[in-house]
Amino acid sequence: MSRIVSLTVEDVRFPTSRELDGSDAMNPDPDYSAAYAVLRTDDGPDGHGFAFTIGRGNDVQCAAIGLLAELVVGRDTEAVCADLGGFSRELLADSQLRWLGPEKGIMHMAVGAVVNAAWDLASKRAGLPVWRLLSGMTPEQLVDLVDWRYLTDALTPDEALGLLRAAEPGRAERTARLEREGYPAYTTSPGWLGYDDEKLARLAREAVADGFDLIKLKVGADLEDDIRRLAVAREAVGPDIRIAVDANQRWSVPEAVEWLARLKEFDPWFIEEPTSPDDVLGHAAIRRAAAPMRVATGEHVQNRVIFKQLLQAEAIDVLQLDATRVAGVSENVAVLLLAAKFGVPVYPHAGGVGLCELVQHLAMFDYVAVSGSMAERSIEYVDHLHEHFAVPVRMRAGRYLPPAAPGSGAEILEESRRRFRYPDGPGWSADGGA
Amino acid sequence: MSRIVSLTVEDVRFPTSRELDGSDAMNPDPDYSAAYAVLRTDDGPDGHGFAFTIGRGNDVQCAAIGLLAELVVGRDTEAVCADLGGFSRELLADSQLRWLGPEKGIMHMAVGAVVNAAWDLASKRAGLPVWRLLSGMTPEQLVDLVDWRYLTDALTPDEALGLLRAAEPGRAERTARLEREGYPAYTTSPGWLGYDDEKLARLAREAVADGFDLIKLKVGADLEDDIRRLAVAREAVGPDIRIAVDANQRWSVPEAVEWLARLKEFDPWFIEEPTSPDDVLGHAAIRRAAAPMRVATGEHVQNRVIFKQLLQAEAIDVLQLDATRVAGVSENVAVLLLAAKFGVPVYPHAGGVGLCELVQHLAMFDYVAVSGSMAERSIEYVDHLHEHFAVPVRMRAGRYLPPAAPGSGAEILEESRRRFRYPDGPGWSADGGA
Numbered sequence: 001m002s003r004i005v006s007l008t009v010e011d012v013r014f015p016t017s018r019e020l021d022g023s024d025a026m027n028p029d030p031d032y033s034a035a036y037a038v039l040r041t042d043d044g045p046d047g048h049g050f051a052f053t054i055g056r057g058n059d060v061q062c063a064a065i066g067l068l069a070e071l072v073v074g075r076d077t078e079a080v081c082a083d084l085g086g087f088s089r090e091l092l093a094d095s096q097l098r099w100l101g102p103e104k105g106i107m108h109m110a111v112g113a114v115v116n117a118a119w120d121l122a123s124k125r126a127g128l129p130v131w132r133l134l135s136g137m138t139p140e141q142l143v144d145l146v147d148w149r150y151l152t153d154a155l156t157p158d159e160a161l162g163l164l165r166a167a168e169p170g171r172a173e174r175t176a177r178l179e180r181e182g183y184p185a186y187t188t189s190p191g192w193l194g195y196d197d198e199k200l201a202r203l204a205r206e207a208v209a210d211g212f213d214l215i216k217l218k219v220g221a222d223l224e225d226d227i228r229r230l231a232v233a234r235e236a237v238g239p240d241i242r243i244a245v246d247a248n249q250r251w252s253v254p255e256a257v258e259w260l261a262r263l264k265e266f267d268p269w270f271i272e273e274p275t276s277p278d279d280v281l282g283h284a285a286i287r288r289a290a291a292p293m294r295v296a297t298g299e300h301v302q303n304r305v306i307f308k309q310l311l312q313a314e315a316i317d318v319l320q321l322d323a324t325r326v327a328g329v330s331e332n333v334a335v336l337l338l339a340a341k342f343g344v345p346v347y348p349h350a351g352g353v354g355l356c357e358l359v360q361h362l363a364m365f366d367y368v369a370v371s372g373s374m375a376e377r378s379i380e381y382v383d384h385l386h387e388h389f390a391v392p393v394r395m396r397a398g399r400y401l402p403p404a405a406p407g408s409g410a411e412i413l414e415e416s417r418r419r420f421r422y423p424d425g426p427g428w429s430a431d432g433g434a
Numbered sequence: 435m436s437r438i439v440s441l442t443v444e445d446v447r448f449p450t451s452r453e454l455d456g457s458d459a460m461n462p463d464p465d466y467s468a469a470y471a472v473l474r475t476d477d478g479p480d481g482h483g484f485a486f487t488i489g490r491g492n493d494v495q496c497a498a499i500g501l502l503a504e505l506v507v508g509r510d511t512e513a514v515c516a517d518l519g520g521f522s523r524e525l526l527a528d529s530q531l532r533w534l535g536p537e538k539g540i541m542h543m544a545v546g547a548v549v550n551a552a553w554d555l556a557s558k559r560a561g562l563p564v565w566r567l568l569s570g571m572t573p574e575q576l577v578d579l580v581d582w583r584y585l586t587d588a589l590t591p592d593e594a595l596g597l598l599r600a601a602e603p604g605r606a607e608r609t610a611r612l613e614r615e616g617y618p619a620y621t622t623s624p625g626w627l628g629y630d631d632e633k634l635a636r637l638a639r640e641a642v643a644d645g646f647d648l649i650k651l652k653v654g655a656d657l658e659d660d661i662r663r664l665a666v667a668r669e670a671v672g673p674d675i676r677i678a679v680d681a682n683q684r685w686s687v688p689e690a691v692e693w694l695a696r697l698k699e700f701d702p703w704f705i706e707e708p709t710s711p712d713d714v715l716g717h718a719a720i721r722r723a724a725a726p727m728r729v730a731t732g733e734h735v736q737n738r739v740i741f742k743q744l745l746q747a748e749a750i751d752v753l754q755l756d757a758t759r760v761a762g763v764s765e766n767v768a769v770l771l772l773a774a775k776f777g778v779p780v781y782p783h784a785g786g787v788g789l790c791e792l793v794q795h796l797a798m799f800d801y802v803a804v805s806g807s808m809a810e811r812s813i814e815y816v817d818h819l820h821e822h823f824a825v826p827v828r829m830r831a832g833r834y835l836p837p838a839a840p841g842s843g844a845e846i847l848e849e850s851r852r853r854f855r856y857p858d859g860p861g862w863s864a865d866g867g868a
Contacts, residue, residue, distance in 0.1 A: 030533075053534060056530035060497045061534065067491050096461075103710075104712070106539050149686055278743075279743065
């Protein structure tokens with residue numbers, strides 16, 4: 001019998017603030033970081049997972065992951081891999097740890113890191129990438145991944161079974177199409193707020209040359225700047241490329257309404273995070289006022305309960321799930337089922353480090369086995385830090401190609417983890433470890 | 435000039451699980467704990483604050499508080515005390531730390547602990563208890579305590595000024611009445627789920643003898659048990675004492691509706707936490723279905739944005755703010771203003787350790803300077819662990835007597851902190867340090 005013998009945690013940070021990569025109206029100087037978890041067993045591959053943070057506090061995020069070791073170490077590996085839903089529910093059910101959320105913030109992301117590590121472990125043991133592991137499960141197995149508490153007023157297990165069964169016949173055909181065509185992507189690489197107009201224009205042109213037909217710009221710090229930068233981007237990409245905008249929670253509801261009225265002339269494809277991610281009713285009010293502009297949020301949405309309400313309140317047109325904000329793959333299956341029930345397309349969030357690698361699995365599983373559609377859907381892409389991953393994303397003409405290697409995509413190369421270990425890795429010395 | 439010279443943190447835990455004190459349907463075995471923060475200056479009293487947790491993870495909560503030291507140490511003490519709203523907003527604005535919430539969970543409670551320590555410091559330096567410090571501020575000063583971001587669709591600073599000015603003329607008279615009569619309280623001491631029927635009945639009778647006219651029972655683990663325990667309690671207290679019930683988030687919305695239909699015959703004064711504290715729309719649905727039963731929540735409500743929506747959606751009849759879940763006194767001023775605007779009474783949460791000591795200040799300030807009313811209002815009371823506090827609550831005939839000593843009430847005696855320091859304090863040895 002195989003046992004999980006350890007859960008170890010590493011504080012890995014990349015000094016991205018040096019170049020203002022990732023800068024937006026709320027986050028001027030992020031250092032993209034991973035509170036990194038490794039599950040080791042006594043007989044096979046390790047499982048890797050992490051919580052994504054932007055620097056300070058990554059050590060505390062690591063410590064929160066460490067609290068889960070006593071719930072994990074010593075478990076029967078096969079039993080964990082055979083019941084990933086139950087595993088996730090057990091980690092969430094520790095009442096003393098639950099108090100620290102409940103199901104939100106640092107403690108919830110810690111559970112997400114460990115649950116994702118277990119998914120990485122299970123998929124490596126199965127010899128499959130996570131999207132294929134998920135896409136090969138029966139509707140009953142998929143429904144059993146979900147923690148149904150707090151969901152049944154919007155979606156019942158029986159309704160979810162119905163959705164999944166309806167999508168079952170087309171799985172093979174959609175898998176084949178995915179292998180041929182890849183999955184649509186959009187890019188945020190040109191749009192960081194810290195870039196000057198020239199860099200913005202150059203990167204926007206490069207994005208189009210790379211095959212993207214949707215790019216995203218950060219907005220919300222200064223209205224006149226936003227108007228100028230939108231004009232610069234439009235000039236650079238021409239009339240046929242879609243431009244979305246992202247305010248990173250900068251506004252109160254009345255401010256958002258006012259600001260968006262001014263940005264309307266640029267016909268943004270969507271407005272992302274116009275206000276607090278907690279504000280379901282606020283998003284609904286903004287959506288009504290800004291119609292027909294699409295409203296998007298999700299990268300900071302703490303759990304399935306807020307996603308449920310965003311859908312119930314008709315507050316969003318675009319659902320941007322995040323791979324490490326919630327309790328991992330298991331909770332994201334719930335989010336995908338909710339989105340499918342309400343007919344809202346999913347555009348996964350993937351700025352940050354490793355998020356592209358992770359969320360592609362969720363979007364591809366959604367296409368194969370849940371929503372059955374790639375129409376009006378797109379995975380965020382940022383050309384950044386992929387070289388540190390054991391299985392980096394593969395892009396072709398603005399689309400993600402399905403990963404073939406076993407695992408979840410979370411594994412960061414050991415050399416990169418060593419180099420960017422905080423605070424003593426050589427990547428943190430004055431010369432960047434050059 | 436005075437400087438803040440240190441922010442130190444202590445992991446203090448009380449082994450309450452040994453007696454099943456505090457046991458409910460979601461939290462069977464809490465060890466009431468404080469992630470305890472002390473601000474020291476170079477010229478006067480220390481400021482004390484803490485985040486309340488129920489055991490495991492209190493060390494990580496302490497570490498999160500420690501992250502704030504670099505934002506606090508070295509500051510001008512008088513400047514902090516003169517602008518407690520600005521201080522709170524600055525702690526919340528650190529973008530890298532904000533990512534770990536935002537404004538929720540461990541990181542937000544950490545800010546709350548430090549903000550409350552600053553309030554303790556400011557009130558000790560002013561020689562006033564916090565409720566009197568607050569009640570002596572001008573409407574303009576009070577409005578400036580609030581972080582208005584995300585609130586203005588429900589309440590504007592001008593509206594808040596109007597509310598506060600309208601309450602200004604009666605402040606002196608209400609202060610005098612408070613000194614004479616105290617503030618109404620209700621008690622949860624009889625109702626913990628781990629107590630047998632005999633202990634429940636005995637404690638319920640004692641509560642009535644002590645002058646309480648409202649008691650609260652934990653429910654939600656087993657319907658037949660709940661029905662039996664409600665009958666036992668009713669038999670013990672007679673027909674004139676109100677009985678509230680508390681499900682501690684146990685139910686999904688449809689379950690809550692069904693369960694409450696069965697408990698209706700006992701005419702509970704309110705149902706507390708019927709479902710997830712994140713579920714604004716769920717609470718609204720439960721309230722519509724269970725009417726005229728009052729719906730209450732708040733002890734786990736993460737911040738002012740969720741409280742705003744609970745009020746906007748007419749989801750609650752009773753708002754149960756918590757002293758350490760949100761970002762301290764400053765954010766709770768926002769919550770009190772929102773409650774006053776929407777005309778919803780506040781019943782502060784005060785199970786746990788030290789919460790009675792803290793929340794009484796908020797309720798009394800609300801009476802003197804915000805809502806101006808004690809009608810249909812009550813502070814939770816649990817007769818538990820008060821002996822560890824420098825300024826323990828004083829009760830008379832089921833009412834809180836206004837604290838006279840300077841400070842916020844947060845200060846735990848040094849000897850108690852030493853004895854229950856986790857894991858090496860003598861209170862954690864097998865014999866409880868006897």
